[in-house]
Amino acid sequence: xxxxxxxxxxxxxxxxxxxxxxxxxxxxxxxxxxxxxxxxxxxxxxxxxxxxxxxxxxxxxxxxxxxxxxxxxxxxxxxxxxxxxxxxxxxxxxxxxxxxxxxxxxxx
Amino acid sequence: xxxxxxxxxxxxxxxxxxxxxxxxxxxxxxxxxxxxxxxxxxxxxxxxxxxxxxxxxxxxxxxxxxxxxxxxxxxxxxxxxxxxxxxxxxxxxxxxxxxxxxxxxxxxxxxxx
Numbered sequence: 040x041x042x043x044x045x046x047x048x049x050x051x052x053x054x055x056x057x058x059x060x061x062x063x064x065x066x067x068x069x070x071x072x073x074x075x076x077x078x079x080x081x082x083x084x085x086x087x088x089x090x091x092x093x094x095x096x097x098x099x100x101x102x103x104x105x106x107x108x109x110x111x112x113x114x115x116x117x118x119x120x121x122x123x124x125x126x127x128x129x130x131x132x133x134x135x136x137x138x139x140x141x142x143x144x145x146x147x
Numbered sequence: 148x149x150x151x152x153x154x155x156x157x158x159x160x161x162x163x164x165x166x167x168x169x170x171x172x173x174x175x176x177x178x179x180x181x182x183x184x185x186x187x188x189x190x191x192x193x194x195x196x197x198x199x200x201x202x203x204x205x206x207x208x209x210x211x212x213x214x215x216x217x218x219x220x221x222x223x224x225x226x227x228x229x230x231x232x233x234x235x236x237x238x239x240x241x242x243x244x245x246x247x248x249x250x251x252x253x254x255x256x257x258x259x260x
Contacts, residue, residue: 072248081151081237081251082190127190134203135180135249137190 043071043128043138051144058115060141062128063108071104072129073113076140082127085113118145149174151240151252159258165226168255172219172240178202179221180249181213184235193236196221197243225257233259 046061062071070089074082088095088104088111095102101114115122125140152171160166172179180203181193192205196215213223219240225232235256239249 074251081253082239082249084248084250087248134192134195134205136192137182139189 043130043136045126045128045138045141047141048139049142049144051146052118053146054118054120056118058118058122058143058145060113060126060143062111062113062138064111064128064130065109066130066132068106068130068132070131071111072131072135073100073102073111074127074129074137076125076127078124085126115143118143120145120147151238151250153236153238153252153255155255156253157256157258159260160228161260162228162230164228165224166228166257167222167224168236168238168257170221170223170238170240170252172221172238173250176240176242176250177219178241178243178247179215179219180239180241181221181223182237182239183207184237184254185233190237193223228259230259233257 043062043064052058072087073085076082086097086102088102099116104111123145125142127137127140129135129137154169178197180195182190184190194213195203199215210226215221235254237251237254239251241247241249
């Protein structure tokens with residue numbers, strides 16, 4: 040079964056607004072990664088957060104990790120049209136397991 | 148450096164046939180992983196190869212197999228194709244085994260008719 044489960048499944052927001060996506064998982068992990076996928080293409084790695092980290096930033100991205108709640112969130116600030124994509128969390132223990140993703144649509 | 152390349156990009160096969168997909172990792176990367184992506188099941192891990200050895204395997208039937216060559220290039224094979232095998236097959240490479248950041252190729256879109 041899937042390890043990571045993203046929430047919401049789909050999200051539409053106005054350009055310039057912030058987008059928040061959540062990921063919950065079931066078992067212990069070594070680290071958690073977020074990826075972006077545009078229109079059925081290959082995935083692009085966004086950010087990796089280790090199990091002993093609580094928050095990480097990369098440009099307009101902010102990721103948090105709460106291992107006690109087995110959850111992570113991805114915040115994209117000041118969204119742009121180019122952010123329209125599917126976003127996946129991937130939990131890593133001995134193998135990497137992806138969730139089903141959140142489809143983000145940025146409205147002009 | 149050149150990115151991960153996958154060939155072919157698109158493929159149409161009929162049920163019962165077999166297919167071989169190819170993946171060339173980023174130069175210097177020794178780990179290659181394969182994933183199947185479908186609208187219903189999402190991204191599912193197939194297997195990981197490191198230094199020509201399968202290190203990890205997902206829950207797929209034995210019809211799905213793979214191998215890695217000494218230059219780290221990898222192939223996956225699906226025998227006796229079924230309609231449900233229609234999917235986007237993604238290959239990813241990383242420097243080391245397991246938990247490293249992965250770099251994905253554009254995928255091979257397989258359609259089984």
